[in-house]
Amino acid sequence: MSETTADGERTDATDETAGAKRGTRRWDDSLLAVRDLDAGYGDLQILSGVDLDVRSGEYIAIVGPNGAGKSTVMKSVFGLTNRMAGTVSFDDTDISESKPEEIIYEGLGYVPQNDNVFSSLSVQENLEMGAYILDEVPEGPLETVYDRFPILRERSGQEAGTMSGGQRQMLAMGRALMLEPDLLMLDEPSAGLAPDLVEDMFDRIDRINADGTAVLMVEQNAKEALRRCDRGYVLVDGQNRYEDSGDALLADEQVRQDFLGG
Amino acid sequence: MGVSDRYDRGRRLFLEDPVRAVLVVIAVVLVLDLVRQLAVGQTQISEFGVMLKDGLMRGLFFGLAGIGLSMTYSILNFANFSHGDFITSGSFAGMVVTYVIAGGFGAEADIGSLALVGADGSVYGAQLGIGVATTPLAVVAGAVVAGVATVLLALFIDRLVYRPIRDRSGIALLITSIGVAFALRYLIQFVFGPSRRGVTDSGAVPSIGIPAVDGVVSVNLHEVSLLVVSVLLMLGLHLLLQRTRLGKAMRAMADNEDLARITGIPTERVVRFTWIIGASLAGVAGYMFVLWNGTLHWFQGWILLLPIFAAVILGGIGSVYGAIVGGLVIGLTMSVSIVWIPSGLARAAAFLLMIVVLLVRPEGIFAGRSTA
Structure with a gap:
């Protein structure tokens, strides 16, 4: 797979976690920027050093195996976990210490x-x-x-x-x-839906995004999510593993084998 | 539908749900027996009318007082055992004001005795002629103060005791509330003394007789007052919960606290209003009950807490409407059951009915409809 060039300035391109093909890119014009985030519940740490960017109007999917900490990323952005280290900023405002009832004022919508x-x-x-x-x-x-x-x-x-x-x-x-909201965060929007409704739900999300709202989505239905999103993050064991355009991730042999069932 | 059809359905009910079927049979037998008693004059119709009226009064009080208990349960997530002593506190606070005003601010009796609601028999309500008709201003002021004082007390206790342990388990809060209940009760006893006192001039309460077939059911003004105040407050609460932004936020928080927080509902503010509404209703209910009943004593609320709990659980704990319906059912059962059983067992009958209802509907009549 060819090295893709980030639209924004590339500030960090190394990530030595086992098996990672490339570093997780960082942008400096992001709407939502998560940097080196450690977070969990009580004393139990789930995420370590997670990076995540959502730029204005982007459609981002987070995929990965069960227990990878996908939902925890979202909850941490919304102040529902114990954030231990790292920063979360939204629209250039640091919300690392904010409570959920304050974050809602920033223009961030969340559907658990x-x-x-x-x-x-x-x-x-x-x-x-x-x-x-x-x-x-x-x-x-x-x-x-x-x-x-x-x-x-x-x-x-x-x-x-x-x-x-x-x-x-x-x-x-x-x-x-x-x-x-400027960014809508959806945690497993297709979970529990009858198969014939899943497609419809994804179409609706596409339209919300097309109308200008950035979307950050956690999905179990990884193939469909990657097919539709602009970029995807593959999360494993609470850490970034891959980050690329959805199509690139779908085309990647390693990603297919390890996370998409061949 | 033919007779055999109906017979089939009855047989199926017996086979599939014998508990429910037996209960239906018992209910039918009791109703038939009531009809027989009324027909042969074993129980007079007017007598039965009085029972219904008394049951209604008691039921309205249980319902009104139970609303606060149910709301604390659904929004603060604990069973508040100090709720009964809020009722006592409100009754005493209100009666202090009523005594002082009715006693002409010391003109008719020693101001100290008035302020202590005639502790140790120093002054009686009958001497002061207390009643809605005779001393309307003193009674209205008393009812208002009963509500306001109970709100202040509840907010003070919340700040002091409950708020620091807000995120502990319901059991920890429940046990704490038992401690608060004891503290309040014995503080009241220490200040106002242990005597049970008559606080109204029952002879001066105007009443009218409503003719029933074989006699008269008399209704006095204190009964009408309890009815009117209860219904107005319940109606007001209904409108608050259904129509206002705050009321909807309260229902939302009772329904799903986590979601309420992420939609930006200020949870501490909702908690504060829960105390304000629950405590004011408890205080006013206690005062109106004392006015109706005519006596006041320091462990009143504690004694009443048990049937109030029964009412709230019967209605479906957490539901405001359940508390009202449960209150009426418990109140009516307590007074009407003496048609069939000795009056000493009336309370037991109310609790038995609660158990029976829970057997059929384990979550209460308004099951799973938190506050809505």
Whole structure:
């Protein structure tokens, strides 16, 4: 595979972790920049020295085996883990020490994998809670979310807990989009969906990204995620292993064999 | 649907769910027996009317007081055993104000005795003519102060005791709350004395008789007051929870605290409002109950906490509407059960009913609908 040139300035190109083919690139014009991050739960360290960049409007996928710490990266960005070392900055603001309820003000939206809707609240109320930090429910974004996911408009009065898995996932995304974030973080958006809905979900994410929102996605469905993203990160044992364009990763023999099942 | 169809369905119910079937049979037998008793005059219809009225009063109180207990459970994640003593605290605080105002700020009795709600029998409510009709200002001021004082007390205790251990387990918080309950109860006993006192002038409460078939059911103004205050407060709370941004945030936090935090809901603020709402309802409920009941004593709330817990669990702990429905069921059971059993067993009947309901619906009537 040929050496690709980064769009931004290349500041670090060495990573000597076993089996790594190339260093993880770093940019200095990133929207989200994670640098040398060590993080975990309590005293248990999961991530060590993780680097991650998302530039404005980019579509990034994090893939890797179970237990690699993919979700932990996202939780750490959102202040839900114990961050031990390294920095996280968003839009040139250091958020390494910020709490989740502060990070929401920075323009970062996050959809956790499980329990990502308020199940006893109605669809409309869930969306209203998405914009809780504003004094009033913003009409524009609410309309945009309803246009993006027409089923939510149809069911605006329904209790969220009574909806199907796919509808709940749309509601969770809609909730996170209410503040029109610059970056939307999705933790396993296809998990638990019926196979015929997975494709549809990825199409919707493509459109959200095409409309200008940067997307950072953790996916179990690695091939599909890499096919659609701009760049992908392969995470193993809490460390960066590969980073490249999605197509390049898909084409890489080593990556295919080790992580994509041939 | 034919008779044989229905017979089939009945047989299937018996085979598939014998517990439920037996309960249905018992309920039918009890209702038929009630009809028989009323028909032959063993229980008079007016007598039964009085039982329903008393049960309703008690039930409204249990419901109103139970709301706070249920909200603390769903939003702060612990069973607050000091809730009963919040009720006592509110009742005493309110009655202090009522006594002082009704006593003309020392004109009709020693101001010290008034401020201690007639500790050791120094002054009685009847002497001061306390009642909604006779001393309306003193009663309204008392009810308001009961709510406000309980809120201040709850916020003070939260800051001092619960907030530092907010992220500990529910069990640690529960045990702490038992300690708080003891401290409050004996502080009240130390200040106001151990006597049980009559605090109203029951002779001066106007009442009207509603004719029932074989007699009269009398309804007095304190009963009407309890009814009106309870219904208004419950309605207000309903509107708050369903219509306002704060109320929705409370429901959201009760539903899923982690998600509430990542949507930017200020959780400490929601906790503060939970205490404010729960404590004010407990204080006002306690005061209205004392006004209705006519007596006040230092372990009142502790005694009432048990049926309140039963009501909240029966309704589905964590649900505000469950607390109201559970309160009514427990209150009505306590007073109506004496149609069939000796009155000494009325409380036991209420708890038995709770157990029975939990057998059929283990999570309570409003199962899994946290606060919504």
